[in-house]
Amino acid sequence: xxxxxxxxxxxxxxxxxxxxxxxxxxxxxxxxxxxxxxxxxxxxxxxxxxxxxxxxxxxxxxxxxxxxxxxxxxxxxxxxxxxxxxxxxxxxxxxxxxxxxxxxxxxxxxxxxxxxxxxxxxxxxxxxxxxxxxxxxxxxxxxxxxxxxxxxxxxxxxxxxxxxxxxxxxxxxxxxxxxxxxxxxxxxxxxxxxxxxxxxxxxxxxxxxxxxxxxxxxxxxxxxxxxxxxxxxxxxxxxxxxxxxxxxxxxxxxxxxxxxxxxxxxxxxxxxxxxxxxxxxxxxxxxxxxxxxxxxxxxxxxxxxxxxxxxxxxxxxxxxxxxxxxxxxxxxxxxxxxxxxxxxxxxxxxxxxxxxxxxxxxxxxxxxxxxxxxxxxxxxxxxxxxxxxxxxxxxxxxxxxxxxxxxxxxxxxxxxxxxxxxxxxxxxxxxxxxxxxxxxxxxxxxxxxxxxxxxxxxxxxxxxxxxxxxxxxxxxxxxxxxxxxxxxxxxxxxxxxxxxxxxxxxxxxxxxxxxxxxxxxxxxxxxxxxxxxxxxxxxxxxxxxxxxxxxxxxxxxxxxxxxxxxxxxxxxxxxxxxxxxxxxxxxxxxxxxxxxxxxxxxxxxxxxxxxxxxxxxxxxxxxxxxxxxxxxxxxxxxxxxxxxxxxxxxxxxxxxxxxxxxxxxxxxxxxxxxxx
Amino acid sequence: xxxxxxxxxxxxxxxxxxxxxxxxxxxxxxxxxxxxxxxxxxxxxxxxxxxxxxxxxxxxxxxxxxxxxxxxxxxxxxxxxxxxxxxxxxxxxxxxxxxxxxxxxxxxxxxxxxxxxxxxxxxxxxxxxxxxxxxxxxxxxxxxxxxxxxxxxxxxxxxxxxxxxxxxxxxxxxxxxxxxxxxxxxxxxxxxxxxxxxxxxx
Numbered sequence: 001x002x003x004x005x006x007x008x009x010x011x012x013x014x015x016x017x018x019x020x021x022x023x024x025x026x027x028x029x030x031x032x033x034x035x036x037x038x039x040x041x042x043x044x045x046x047x048x049x050x051x052x053x054x055x056x057x058x059x060x061x062x063x064x065x066x067x068x069x070x071x072x073x074x075x076x077x078x079x080x081x082x083x084x085x086x087x088x089x090x091x092x093x094x095x096x097x098x099x100x101x102x103x104x105x106x107x108x109x110x111x112x113x114x115x116x117x118x119x120x121x122x123x124x125x126x127x128x129x130x131x132x133x134x135x136x137x138x139x140x141x142x143x144x145x146x147x148x149x150x151x152x153x154x155x156x157x158x159x160x161x162x163x164x165x166x167x168x169x170x171x172x173x174x175x176x177x178x179x180x181x182x183x184x185x186x187x188x189x190x191x192x193x194x195x196x197x198x199x200x201x202x203x204x205x206x207x208x209x210x211x212x213x214x215x216x217x218x219x220x221x222x223x224x225x226x227x228x229x230x231x232x233x234x235x236x237x238x239x240x241x242x243x244x245x246x247x248x249x250x251x252x253x254x255x256x257x258x259x260x261x262x263x264x265x266x267x268x269x270x271x272x273x274x275x276x277x278x279x280x281x282x283x284x285x286x287x288x289x290x291x292x293x294x295x296x297x298x299x300x301x302x303x304x305x306x307x308x309x310x311x312x313x314x315x316x317x318x319x320x321x322x323x324x325x326x327x328x329x330x331x332x333x334x335x336x337x338x339x340x341x342x343x344x345x346x347x348x349x350x351x352x353x354x355x356x357x358x359x360x361x362x363x364x365x366x367x368x369x370x371x372x373x374x375x376x377x378x379x380x381x382x383x384x385x386x387x388x389x390x391x392x393x394x395x396x397x398x399x400x401x402x403x404x405x406x407x408x409x410x411x412x413x414x415x416x417x418x419x420x421x422x423x424x425x426x427x428x429x430x431x432x433x434x435x436x437x438x439x440x441x442x443x444x445x446x447x448x449x450x451x452x453x454x455x456x457x458x459x460x461x462x463x464x465x466x467x468x469x470x471x472x473x474x475x476x477x478x479x480x481x482x483x484x485x486x487x488x489x490x491x492x493x494x495x496x497x498x499x500x501x502x503x504x505x506x507x508x509x510x511x512x513x514x515x516x517x518x519x520x521x522x523x524x525x526x527x528x529x530x531x532x533x534x535x536x537x538x539x540x541x542x543x544x545x546x547x548x549x550x551x552x553x554x555x556x557x558x559x560x561x562x563x564x565x566x567x568x569x570x571x572x573x574x575x576x577x578x579x580x581x582x583x584x585x586x587x588x589x590x591x592x593x594x595x596x597x598x599x600x601x602x603x604x605x606x607x608x609x610x611x612x613x614x615x616x617x618x619x620x621x622x623x624x625x626x627x628x629x630x631x632x633x634x635x636x637x638x639x640x641x642x643x644x645x646x647x648x649x650x651x652x653x654x655x656x657x658x659x660x661x662x663x664x665x666x667x668x669x670x671x672x673x674x675x676x
Numbered sequence: 677x678x679x680x681x682x683x684x685x686x687x688x689x690x691x692x693x694x695x696x697x698x699x700x701x702x703x704x705x706x707x708x709x710x711x712x713x714x715x716x717x718x719x720x721x722x723x724x725x726x727x728x729x730x731x732x733x734x735x736x737x738x739x740x741x742x743x744x745x746x747x748x749x750x751x752x753x754x755x756x757x758x759x760x761x762x763x764x765x766x767x768x769x770x771x772x773x774x775x776x777x778x779x780x781x782x783x784x785x786x787x788x789x790x791x792x793x794x795x796x797x798x799x800x801x802x803x804x805x806x807x808x809x810x811x812x813x814x815x816x817x818x819x820x821x822x823x824x825x826x827x828x829x830x831x832x833x834x835x836x837x838x839x840x841x842x843x844x845x846x847x848x849x850x851x852x853x854x855x856x857x858x859x860x861x862x863x864x865x866x867x868x869x870x871x872x873x874x875x876x877x878x
Contacts (some may be wrong), residue, residue: 157746163745163746163748163749164748165748166746166749166751167750167752168750168752168755168756169680169755169756170755170756178748179747179751180733180751247858357828375715616693
């Protein structure tokens, strides 16, 4: 642990840290452009120059390892002069277009030139002009503004794992570009926009939309996948203008996927903003009291076991809970379900449906075995973590299926369930590898759970791991990769029915009333059922509905979400529901009031505390596993990867124009075959 | 100098000939396991030699696959170094040194000769497509300035007339004699030596 002095303050830092990190520890802020904590060190912007005793020249603090006895000065005239010199060079070719630049107001170069910039330029020559580059539908380029920090190049190579960005040419003619200007083939590509310290890479869908100081910023969580990335939602009045990542080292580090970032324009289109009733196949606007009256009479005129309810993939936990309470207490019925397919779930223990090793645990793992999972599309941020583990520790990854490029190499097997069976019966080479690994991770995707023999396989895997003592106090190797934000929350709340197969009954048209809350993924032929759809977007669910109750999207109401690891996080209200739409829990509460003259909960707080009490009780008591289901004999089958279309996986994404463009850009690449 | 761009007309495919392949494999072997990408510069040079002194995009792709590295990394290297030609050059590829010592000794006259005899613009093929020329930085033969390089040979101690003579020859398809054009042996002084007189074998 070297000790050094920074501005006469003594600091002791860990081995391998740089002078810049030591300075930060001593409280001295160092300006920088190219240095970024999560990326490798480049040392090419020279903005972080500091004075070191006995060194005749200033040193680049980001690239200099901290050593014993160094005496660093960061606030001398010498340092200031050096940094001013660097800034003058950086500005020599930088255009003066801040008034029309989208980065204005949150630009590192702008901020730092307030301290180190000189008011006039000695550069009399013509400024360099660089043609715009094409980098896909998300990234707008204005390469004249580029200061060659190469953060984007390093991000693409190191974190995203797509070596498609590079710096071509040299010296003044250096240009950052993709290979032959093809769009970037990564689901993390838009993070380069946040990384760019100037306005060279800006957001294409957000171009000229707003200035950062006009926006209301709300820190919340993302619901595009089950990872629960921490995001900041920027709103201008009602409109969600953009979504940015915020740092959470345990979940998303500093990145978010392109879908999390850009599906937000889906919040503006296809919205349900007033209650509708279907008369003769046509939707007509109605008032809340009207629709509640109709629903009440419908409920009263049908027997209670002819009513069923389904909760969707983006529903927050309060809504799920009050929906369940509505069925339990108002309708006296347990016909509710959150699964939209026949996936196997043994909810007797919580570990059977969450990601037990935690996302952070990926970096400690020494063997990752993917069974029916494609983390690149099902949980992009989690995939970036696996790549990080591969880059840092050379973690071995095995997948049962060939799932295409995962941005790291992996060994793929033949995709037959027989293979999985033999492995977990312990007779294969891979079985031995799993046994000898100290912290193996078995990542089970939803595709496996949808198989006929999913129960046998799941139990086989779990028993194998138990038998070989892979469950220890600080390690749980069993990981379920959920795809949707609401999945784990719904399971925690017990919104499922293992006694009856509601989906089969729905398909055979046994119900008279179907109540859908944000559920758009059901496939059944409607035959005279009365369908109530409550949700935010006019999608498949609303299409078949007889009554539409306009609800809110995740940015328009406070609500809890449990991510795939089982972490409960709150999404905060950033905007408000459009038109006459209401928050989802309110709708159900008011409906209950209409039905029984009594609200289920007096206010949101009562609902929340009741919900958390319920969750606590659930975790304490072991649910007795329902043995009623008949276990069929094992049969070999092909493990089909059932990946939803990445860019259209939920209602918000399906309504987003940006997501359509992203999808089309991938299609074009596929059609022309120029990807290599 | 500005950013050099790959040529518009690109061949569809590229493959190492058997001799190039042999040479390439020999170079790749020099590097330890997992560090084969270090051979990229040598391989680009081999590709350039094989393909009439220029590197098409197909060759870059081929080398990237050969060394299992991303295309953009090879592309970066090829665009960085000016001695890799990214567009076709003449069979006789003339490089005129215009760095300070040559410039002082009249390199601009050589450039004039190029413009008269070969093509008006740098990097443009001559009318019969056999020659092209470009200005380059120091080729390390300052003692014999001004000088130029045609393919692998140096032509030194030139002036405009002598340069034109050389160009006349290459345009006829002959190979002019390389070396000094004022009768010097290598870099010896022109009229006997003037230093180290007392050292016998100097």
